[in-house]
Amino acid sequence: MDENRTVALIVAAGNGTRMGGGIPKQYRQVGGVAVIARAFDALAAHSGIDAVHVVTGAGQESLLRAALGEGRRPATITPGGATRRESVKAGLEAIAATPPARVLIHDAARPFLPAPVIDRLLAALGEAPGAVPTLPVVDTLVRAEGGTLGDSVDRAGLARVQTPQAFHFDTILAAHRGWQDDAEPTDDAQVARAAGHAILAVPGDTMLEKLTHEADFAAAEARLGVAMTSRVGMGYDVHAFSDGDHIMLCGLKIPHSHALAGHSDADVGLHAITDALLGCIADGDIGSHFPPSDARWKGADSGTFLQHAASLVAAQGGIIDHVDLTIICEAPKVGPHRDAMRAKIGELLGLPIGRVSVKATTTEQLGFTGRREGMAAQAVASVRMPIA
Numbered sequence: 001m002d003e004n005r006t007v008a009l010i011v012a013a014g015n016g017t018r019m020g021g022g023i024p025k026q027y028r029q030v031g032g033v034a035v036i037a038r039a040f041d042a043l044a045a046h047s048g049i050d051a052v053h054v055v056t057g058a059g060q061e062s063l064l065r066a067a068l069g070e071g072r073r074p075a076t077i078t079p080g081g082a083t084r085r086e087s088v089k090a091g092l093e094a095i096a097a098t099p100p101a102r103v104l105i106h107d108a109a110r111p112f113l114p115a116p117v118i119d120r121l122l123a124a125l126g127e128a129p130g131a132v133p134t135l136p137v138v139d140t141l142v143r144a145e146g147g148t149l150g151d152s153v154d155r156a157g158l159a160r161v162q163t164p165q166a167f168h169f170d171t172i173l174a175a176h177r178g179w180q181d182d183a184e185p186t187d188d189a190q191v192a193r194a195a196g197h198a199i200l201a202v203p204g205d206t207m208l209e210k211l212t213h214e215a216d217f218a219a220a221e222a223r224l225g226v227a228m229t230s231r232v233g234m235g236y237d238v239h240a241f242s243d244g245d246h247i248m249l250c251g252l253k254i255p256h257s258h259a260l261a262g263h264s265d266a267d268v269g270l271h272a273i274t275d276a277l278l279g280c281i282a283d284g285d286i287g288s289h290f291p292p293s294d295a296r297w298k299g300a301d302s303g304t305f306l307q308h309a310a311s312l313v314a315a316q317g318g319i320i321d322h323v324d325l326t327i328i329c330e331a332p333k334v335g336p337h338r339d340a341m342r343a344k345i346g347e348l349l350g351l352p353i354g355r356v357s358v359k360a361t362t363t364e365q366l367g368f369t370g371r372r373e374g375m376a377a378q379a380v381a382s383v384r385m386p387i388a
């Protein structure tokens with residue numbers, strides 16, 4: 001073991017399920033820089049830290065490399081596990097090949113890490129085998145029982161625990177190797193304490209808040225003082241009817257007297273929204289990203305196209321505020337499916353249903369939609385983008 005060596009381990013193997021759809025939160029941008037890149041920079045720039053190791057999820061390595069760019073080189077990149085604990089253990093085992101004296105274990109989802117927090121943690125490791133940053137609880141605490149308030153919980157003596165969590169390396173490695181409880185620990189301090197070690201609390205920082213839900217991104221931008229600007233994109237699409245007994249519309253299979261003809265699943269609604277999102281970032285159109293000449297997109301689920309466009313918006317630090325779709329046809333009737341369509345689009349984009357509008361109109365039997373030769377759809381999307 002190198003007595004002088006301190007390393008950092010960033011765990012980034014989560015899928016961000018509470019965040020909703022799109023690319024995992026650690027690879028999205030906040031203020032024009034990927035979340036994980038900010039955490040990486042804060043650790044790598046600290047004079048007390050010698051190397052930064054990263055744990056990433058299965059299939060996320062290209063996202064990780066893109067987010068870190070050329071300039072940031074993790075000492076190791078290790079595949080994570082199904083839980084945070086498993087990911088941390090995998091990272092510690094990778095580091096154990098050349099064991100350092102100390103390790104700081106950090107959530108990739110906490111992009112803003114002030115250097116004084118690291119200073120406090122490293123100083124505390126001179127007195128104890130582990131230390132974590134904490135913040136006082138300032139709100140009243142109650143048990144939540146459905147929609148009804150349960151008993152209040154005395155907040156005296158309670159604290160909120162953040163990361164990085166700092167440990168003597170051999171202590172935390174042994175604690176993780178020895179973890180046997182069936183319950184999943186939510187952090188590494190619990191693993192160390194279960195092995196009998198005293199862990200110190202040092203003052204945390206409000207900048208260190210974890211990005212957990214979608215609204216946390218807007219809060220992070222605000223915390224950073226990032227100026228955001230609104231953009232609006234529009235999309236329009238048409239598909240002709242052909243023989244068949246159903247159409248795909250807004251990601252749903254709708255029974256109908258005809259199918260819609262197209263290279264993909266011909267989902268005119270999702271195509272219009274995809275183009276509206278691409279319009280917000282001035283990045284071509286659905287045809288330039290998914291050319292009909294490419295056999296890969298034959299019969300493709302258009303949800304893939306929509307999620308790709310949303311991930312491009314997110315990669316530029318954009319936040320989708322709202323989408324509004326108008327479907328133009330004489331039949332089928334959209335009304336009975338409207339809310340299911342809104343829910344499906346919301347699911348694909350990671351948006352609550354209140355930010356997804358689906359409308360429909362006929363053209364009073366005029367034109368190609370009036371003659372029931374095909375369907376059209378137009379969409380407007382509004383996003384907030386960081387001002388470059």
Ligand SMILES: Nc1ccn([C@@H]2O[C@H](COP(=O)(O)OP(=O)(O)OP(=O)(O)O)[C@@H](O)[C@H]2O)c(=O)n1
Pocket residue numbers: 011012013014015016017018019024026055080081082083084085087088106107108109110210211212
């Ligand atoms: N199997 C897992 C789960 C989580 N993490 C990481 O642990 C940190 C904190 O977890 P959390 O905020 O819960 O992230 P996610 O698991 O991605 O989010 P969610 O629980 O909403 O799915 C994140 O940096 C996440 O990438 C990990 O490395 N491996």
Ligand SMILES: C[C@](O)(CO)[C@H](O)COP(=O)(O)O
Pocket residue numbers: 084107161162163186187188210212
């Ligand atoms: C490790 C952690 O960030 C400390 O607060 C937290 O416990 C992670 O919990 P999650 O449920 O994995 O977000």
